[in-house]
Amino acid sequence: MTVVIQMTARRSPLSSLLTRLRDRSPGLAASLLGGAVAAGLGLGSFAVLVMVLWISSPYPDSGPGGALHVAAALWLLAHGAELVRTDTLSGVPAPVGVTPLLLLALPVWLVHRAARDAVDAGEEGAEETSGWAAWSGVVLGYLGVGTAAALYASGGELRPAWAWTAVCVPLLVTAAAGAGVWTAYGHPREAVDEVLIHLPAGVRRLVLGPVARARSATAARAALAGVTVLTGGGALLLGASLAWHGDLARASFLHLTEGLSGRFAVLLLCASLVPNGAVWGASYSLGPGFLLGTGHVVWPLSSAPAPLLPPFPLLAAVPDAGDGGWLNWAVGVVPVVAGVTVGWFVGAGGAEARGGSGTHGADTGTVREAAAWTRGRTAGTAGLAALLCAVGVGVLAALAGGRLGVGALARFGPVWWETGGAAFLWIGAVAVPTALGLRAWRGRRRRGGADTGDGPKIAAPRSETTGAPGERASGGRGIRAALAGAGAWLGIQQGGEPKGAQGADSGDHVVREPVNSTPLLPYDEDDGYGAETYGLVRDQQDAALKPYDFLPTDPTPTDAPQAAPWHDDAWRETRWAALKEASDLPEPSEPSEPRELPDPPEPPEPTNLT
Numbered sequence: 001m002t003v004v005i006q007m008t009a010r011r012s013p014l015s016s017l018l019t020r021l022r023d024r025s026p027g028l029a030a031s032l033l034g035g036a037v038a039a040g041l042g043l044g045s046f047a048v049l050v051m052v053l054w055i056s057s058p059y060p061d062s063g064p065g066g067a068l069h070v071a072a073a074l075w076l077l078a079h080g081a082e083l084v085r086t087d088t089l090s091g092v093p094a095p096v097g098v099t100p101l102l103l104l105a106l107p108v109w110l111v112h113r114a115a116r117d118a119v120d121a122g123e124e125g126a127e128e129t130s131g132w133a134a135w136s137g138v139v140l141g142y143l144g145v146g147t148a149a150a151l152y153a154s155g156g157e158l159r160p161a162w163a164w165t166a167v168c169v170p171l172l173v174t175a176a177a178g179a180g181v182w183t184a185y186g187h188p189r190e191a192v193d194e195v196l197i198h199l200p201a202g203v204r205r206l207v208l209g210p211v212a213r214a215r216s217a218t219a220a221r222a223a224l225a226g227v228t229v230l231t232g233g234g235a236l237l238l239g240a241s242l243a244w245h246g247d248l249a250r251a252s253f254l255h256l257t258e259g260l261s262g263r264f265a266v267l268l269l270c271a272s273l274v275p276n277g278a279v280w281g282a283s284y285s286l287g288p289g290f291l292l293g294t295g296h297v298v299w300p301l302s303s304a305p306a307p308l309l310p311p312f313p314l315l316a317a318v319p320d321a322g323d324g325g326w327l328n329w330a331v332g333v334v335p336v337v338a339g340v341t342v343g344w345f346v347g348a349g350g351a352e353a354r355g356g357s358g359t360h361g362a363d364t365g366t367v368r369e370a371a372a373w374t375r376g377r378t379a380g381t382a383g384l385a386a387l388l389c390a391v392g393v394g395v396l397a398a399l400a401g402g403r404l405g406v407g408a409l410a411r412f413g414p415v416w417w418e419t420g421g422a423a424f425l426w427i428g429a430v431a432v433p434t435a436l437g438l439r440a441w442r443g444r445r446r447r448g449g450a451d452t453g454d455g456p457k458i459a460a461p462r463s464e465t466t467g468a469p470g471e472r473a474s475g476g477r478g479i480r481a482a483l484a485g486a487g488a489w490l491g492i493q494q495g496g497e498p499k500g501a502q503g504a505d506s507g508d509h510v511v512r513e514p515v516n517s518t519p520l521l522p523y524d525e526d527d528g529y530g531a532e533t534y535g536l537v538r539d540q541q542d543a544a545l546k547p548y549d550f551l552p553t554d555p556t557p558t559d560a561p562q563a564a565p566w567h568d569d570a571w572r573e574t575r576w577a578a579l580k581e582a583s584d585l586p587e588p589s590e591p592s593e594p595r596e597l598p599d600p601p602e603p604p605e606p607t608n609l610t
Helices: 002-024 028-056 062-079 101-120 127-153 162-184 189-196 201-207 210-244 246-256 260-272 274-286 326-354 377-399 417-447 479-490 529-549 568-585
Strands: 083-085 094-096 159-160 290-292 298-299
Touching: 002 568, 028 062, 028 101, 028 127, 028 479, 062 101, 062 127, 062 159, 083 377, 101 127, 101 162, 101 274, 101 377, 127 159, 127 162, 189 377, 201 210, 210 246, 210 326, 210 377, 210 417, 246 260, 260 274, 274 290, 274 326, 274 377, 298 326, 326 377, 326 417, 377 417, 529 568
Parallel strands: none
Antiparallel strands: 083 094, 083 159, 290 298
16 A cells, blocks of 8 residues: 555556646647557558559569668658669769659648647647647657658668758648648738748738738739649640550650569659659750760750660650750740749739729719729739749759759759749749730729729719819819718808808809818838728718718709709708708617708799790
């Protein structure tokens, strides 16, 4: 009994420590387990595939241990880590740095899902803590299994390069887990703003605020569409070239191996490298092309493949050696279509912003189309989309290529900075005029062919006599604007005229805004911090204008030539009394009795002007 008490007393500090750790980081243990399970699922998938191929192979050159070492090395290669092949003919270890992009999707999806599920399983009332715990737990659990796999794979003939493994695997896991946590919380903008707020003031002004967010979102969508068109066009070029060189591709496929399991392995390898070939085709259509060894460049103007390339089905799609013809130059259609797509997305986004909530009516005289994109902003958004597209294509080009040796194959695949630079030039040169042209066409169509200009649009008030836009009454806003704003902005003088100067005989109605009213001024769209104040003032003025958006009934007979008693004193008092009755709301405590309006005088008889 004493021993049990002593053992319980010894375990009590550890138990209290674990309890405090669990209270501080709820869900951390589950997140660690989720990260480890995600790594185990990916590693197990590779192990099962490699073991099936090893079992079905008629001539296995190693035991099950060697097959498991290859599976662990391929799992690390799927994370972007470079491998080292030791069993070479020359005895010099050769690097293997070309990562199949289709294999890269598996660990990214597993880590993303593990982090998302860890947040969903967190305790309520501790969202921030569970989010950080989910992210850190998934990352640590995944990297723990990854470290063990790297140590195990280092004993095989295909072993990981430690520098690449220490950089690529944690970077990919951290980014994928962060994206999973962000997705679990519904993609909050505050998380992005907390990072962007630390940027310099000039850059922060371009990315923060509702208007800047709208332009950035439009540019991101356009860039994603451009990358999709470029890679899709590259895949189309790859398929067309394989069909053109079908005999060579079939011969190389049959030449590599004779066994069924070996051919199945080659087929799986080709399928996993199809996204790489699509990126290579995109780089070829952009102009820089790709390298098939040091000094062997393949681009539309000429093709110089290395003479000692291994027979591989996808390499059969490489154009024949020599100068390119018109069929090779025709691949320039792919970046042109991508640029038109980017420009179309930007122009459509700008046109939607022009017809957005900034419109307040055609006759109220308020600010109209405050969110309209000018030509400069449209061109800037198209340029930003081209830059984002170039960054995406450059990253894909860097992942799609790599080293396959230390000699002639030390450079294999597209050069990322050349591909990204060419994408920026192509997309920018095509997308900017496309976006501007679409903006001008939609604006002219919306306004009946009128010139849209550059600045924020102000609705032209209607004239007092003709009602045509652009004609102003002298010193005023016209009858409709005066009646619409009289009850809310000006107030009513008992038995007389409004608080504004109004000529008795001249017929010119001068409407002055009161001192205590808040004018609706256009704000700087680049400064997102004034958007809330602008929207509040706009809503208040809209609420004041909506109940009075009507025209008074003219009692003048239609057959009376210019005999309307609009400027008569009795009719003026009747009008302002009616507006006073409509604008005064009864108080809740003392409901007001309805006020009887005086009977309007009979209209005078028409005067014979002849």
